[in-house]
Amino acid sequence: MEISFVVEQLLNGFQLGVLLFLLAAGLTLVFGIMDLVNLAHGSIYMIGAFFAATMTLALDSFILGIVIALPMTLILGMVLEVLALRTLYARGHMDQVLATFGLILFLNELVRIIWGPAGLAIPLPLFLDGSVSLPLGIVYPTYRMFIILIGIIVALGLYYLVSKTRLGMLIRAGASNRTMVGALGINIRFLFTAVFGLGAMLAGLAGMLIAPINQAQIGMGEDILILAFVVIVIGGIGSIRGAFIAAILAGVIDTMGRAFLDVLLLALLPANAAEAAGPALSSMLIYFLMAVVLIFRPQGLFPARNG
Amino acid sequence: MLSVNSVEASYEDSQALFGMSFDVGTSEFVTLLGRNGMGKTTTIRSIMGILPVTSGKIYFEEREITNLASFRIAQAGIGLVPEGRQIFPNLTVRENLIATAVRPSDVKQAWTIDRIIELFPILYERLNNMGGQLSGGEQQMLAIGRALMTNPRLLILDEATEGLAPKVRSEIWSCLKTLRQEAQAILVIDKNIETLIEIADRHYIVEKGSVVWSGTSTQLRENKHLQKKYLGV
Ligand SMILES: Nc1ncnc2c1ncn2[C@@H]1O[C@H](COP(=O)(O)OP(=O)(O)O)[C@@H](O)[C@H]1O
Ligand SMILES: [Mg+2]
Numbered sequence: 001m002e003i004s005f006v007v008e009q010l011l012n013g014f015q016l017g018v019l020l021f022l023l024a025a026g027l028t029l030v031f032g033i034m035d036l037v038n039l040a041h042g043s044i045y046m047i048g049a050f051f052a053a054t055m056t057l058a059l060d061s062f063i064l065g066i067v068i069a070l071p072m073t074l075i076l077g078m079v080l081e082v083l084a085l086r087t088l089y090a091r092g093h094m095d096q097v098l099a100t101f102g103l104i105l106f107l108n109e110l111v112r113i114i115w116g117p118a119g120l121a122i123p124l125p126l127f128l129d130g131s132v133s134l135p136l137g138i139v140y141p142t143y144r145m146f147i148i149l150i151g152i153i154v155a156l157g158l159y160y161l162v163s164k165t166r167l168g169m170l171i172r173a174g175a176s177n178r179t180m181v182g183a184l185g186i187n188i189r190f191l192f193t194a195v196f197g198l199g200a201m202l203a204g205l206a207g208m209l210i211a212p213i214n215q216a217q218i219g220m221g222e223d224i225l226i227l228a229f230v231v232i233v234i235g236g237i238g239s240i241r242g243a244f245i246a247a248i249l250a251g252v253i254d255t256m257g258r259a260f261l262d263v264l265l266l267a268l269l270p271a272n273a274a275e276a277a278g279p280a281l282s283s284m285l286i287y288f289l290m291a292v293v294l295i296f297r298p299q300g301l302f303p304a305r306n307g
Numbered sequence: 308m309l310s311v312n313s314v315e316a317s318y319e320d321s322q323a324l325f326g327m328s329f330d331v332g333t334s335e336f337v338t339l340l341g342r343n344g345m346g347k348t349t350t351i352r353s354i355m356g357i358l359p360v361t362s363g364k365i366y367f368e369e370r371e372i373t374n375l376a377s378f379r380i381a382q383a384g385i386g387l388v389p390e391g392r393q394i395f396p397n398l399t400v401r402e403n404l405i406a407t408a409v410r411p412s413d414v415k416q417a418w419t420i421d422r423i424i425e426l427f428p429i430l431y432e433r434l435n436n437m438g439g440q441l442s443g444g445e446q447q448m449l450a451i452g453r454a455l456m457t458n459p460r461l462l463i464l465d466e467a468t469e470g471l472a473p474k475v476r477s478e479i480w481s482c483l484k485t486l487r488q489e490a491q492a493i494l495v496i497d498k499n500i501e502t503l504i505e506i507a508d509r510h511y512i513v514e515k516g517s518v519v520w521s522g523t524s525t526q527l528r529e530n531k532h533l534q535k536k537y538l539g540v
Contacts (some may be wrong), residue, residue, distance in 0.1 A: 169406035173395040180393045183355050185381035185457055186408035304397065 004138045009253060009259040015144045017251025018151025022206035023224060024231040024243040025158055026199020032304050033175045034192050037093050037288035038083060039100040041228070042221025043107035044080075048073045048204020053120035063126050066208050070201055079198020081193045090194075090282055108218050116140060119215035119272020147209050154202065155244050162240050171195060175238045175304055227254075230286055234293045238304030245301060250286045257282035308333045308492055309354070309385075309461055314363035316353045321348040325516040326363070331461065332484050334490040336483075338503050340538055341513035347496045348390050350513070351465050353385055356380045367461070382409070386459025390466045390496075392450040394437030399431055403449055408456035423452040426482055444475030451482065460492060467497045480506065500538055504528050512537045 027041050045296070047201030051072045084103060089094045128143045162168035170191055174181050182188045214220065231250050235242025262278030269277065293301060309331040316324040323346050331337045339347045352358035354365055355418070356377040365373045372380050381387070395403050401420065403422060410417040424431045426446040433441060441449060454462060467483070468476040476499070484506050497503060503510065504524045513519040514537055527533065 049412055077453070085413075166406065169398055169402045172402075173406050176395050176397050177393055179357060180389065180395070183357060183381055183387050183389070183405065184453065185378050185409060186407055187376070187378045211400035 002076035004136050005259075007134075007136060008136055008140060009255055011140055011144065011148065012259075013158075013252030013255035015151075015251070016255055017248035018148055019206045020211060020224070020227055020231050020251055021151055021155060021244050021247035022202045022209070022245050023228040023242055024235070025154075026196075026202045027228050027242045028232040028235065028238055028240065028304075029171065029195050030199050031232060033171060033195060034089055036089060037096045037098060037100065038085065040080070040103040040107060043104050043223030044073065044077060044200045044221070045203040045224065046218065046221040047076060047107065047111065047207070048201075048214070049207035049211040049220065050115050050120060051076075051204065051210035052211055053122050054115075056122050057120075062128070062212070064123060065122075066205075070205060073204030074201040076204075078193050078197035080200070081196040086189070086192070104182055104222070104285050111218055115216075117218065119217035120211070121215045122212040124212045131231045133299065142174070142186065143212065150209065152206075154205070155240075158202075158240050159244075167169060167194075169249040172304070186188065186225075223284065230290050232300075234290050234300055236297075236300030236302040236304055238281040239300070239302040241301030242300055242304070253289055254282070254286050261285070308335070308368055310366040311350070311354065312364045312366070314350070314353055315361050316349060316358050317361060318349075318358075324353060327353075327513070327517050328363075329511045329518055329521065331494050335509065336487050336493045336495070336507045336512045338507045339494065339496045339513050340500065340503070340510055341497075342537070342539060345513045346516040347513050348441050348465055349516070351387070351389070351463055351496070354380070354463070355385065375537050379469065381457065381459075384460035386454035386457050386462045388447070388450045388454045388462070388464040388467070390469075391442075392446045394438040394441070394446050394449050394453065396437060397436055399435050400438060400441070400449055400459060401434045404456050407453065409458060411458055414446055414458045416529055417458055418455045420456075423455060424530055426455075426485065427452060427478070444478070447471060447475070447479060448482075451479070461494065462486065462491055463494045465496045467495050468499060469497070476502075498538075500527075500534060 023041065023045055027038065030036050030038055048069060051069035052065050055068045056062045059065055059068070073217030088099055124143055128146055130142050131139045132142050132145055133139055162171060170181060170186055174188060174191060178188050207216070227250065231246045232243055234250065235244070258279070261282040262274055265274035265278050265281070268274070311327055311329050314327040315322065316325055327346065327350050329337070329339070339350065340349055349358060353360050356372070356375050356379070360373050363373070364371060366467065367380070367383050367385065370383065372383055372472060395406070398406060404420055404423060430448055430452065433445060438446065438449060444497050451464070471479065480502055483495070487493060487506065495507065504527055507524055509523055510521065510527050511518045512533070517538065520533060
């Protein structure tokens, strides 16, 4: 096995991790602060992809398309929060799961009506379409490097926002005691709307970034949403730092598992058994990771509520 | 400045306030006294818009604030130091102070972190500690500092010194005396009748959700019967 192949898979794992992080960041903030289980988060990821596809085709520029689609997703998120999700804060988690599941069906249907049942492909601009040469003779797709780069920039930006700014302090304070935040003069409703919009925008960004690889497709948010929930549970609900570390861990472990587990099993098992078990086991790896983390740290790696 | 008129409020299963009425004048230091479970905290929650008022009206500086959203009441100029302190454990002391701070343009000498530290020097060493790492006394000082940083015209303290060591208590009392000299209006709930008689202007005794007596410090000091009957002194 060549080292370049390993590095390439590692980068693929990072790239998946970065996408998971973008999705998990909003999910963990919303769950951590508003105590809202939002299954429709994946739908926002999907709609972000469709926004970007439409805008890219209309403006003939992927970058411009994203720049316009981001505020569109922000607004979509804020509107959804005000119209639908706000009423769910006071309800139990089961009600929230049911209501947001209904929202998934509704939004899938809405996308079908607006954009039709077929997926939308996004052409990449030339400067992102090729490959870059890395040390060790590795040739890696430029666009995947671009995704990793964006993810790291967003992660740093979010870290700064949450740990250094006034808004970030209020977000953390709101996670521990929202009544008190309100009683000290902060409009917690508006804070929630803003946080929800921010989370929606990040989920949308993940959808926009994946669209040139996988197309914008109805239902694209559902599978990855489950992974994103696993990520926030591992990372500690409410924690951005936890979401980042868990997302990268999950992305790398999942990708490496798919690439190498069968090779590893081949050394232990007969060939046909290894080939059968490899894919099944590798898709279970991150759930296994979650189970192990929860045994030792039931609150996740970085529980947000007690510091 | 604050006027509470015949306020009633209930928890799910039971009514807790029955025609609660009292007022606090500008630059006045007023107390709510009474045994546990008589409705003092409930009164504060109703004033702050945390618990809905079912009847009656509350005015702050001539403006009705009954059942406004909590943040609007705070923004109107009321600073709360709640029962149980309720500082943000996952924020540093500095962050606790600045997260909700506001500095209205019409305030002459606005509160700053430096001034809070002058008031409670111990917080200086703690600025970068998490709120949850502080002792009870430090948490109370932080809660007072946090409320002052909103530059309130009325400061409310619910159980100002409950559960604190005597030394810390006297520090809190001397802080309140200082604030009082600076003409800060203060509404305090506490069980230290003797100290309160010394530093407060007027008192209300709360019994089963309404006021049963009100008077000045001198009147309360002389009325041993009253102290015994309602305050268990
Ligand atoms: N969260 C609550 N739910 C139901 N009843 C409550 C709650 N908080 C207080 N009460 C009741 O309301 C009454 C007044 O309580 P409270 O205002 O806390 O009294 P105080 O502050 O004077 O000790 C008590 O009978 C208490 O049992
Ligand atoms: Mg009380």
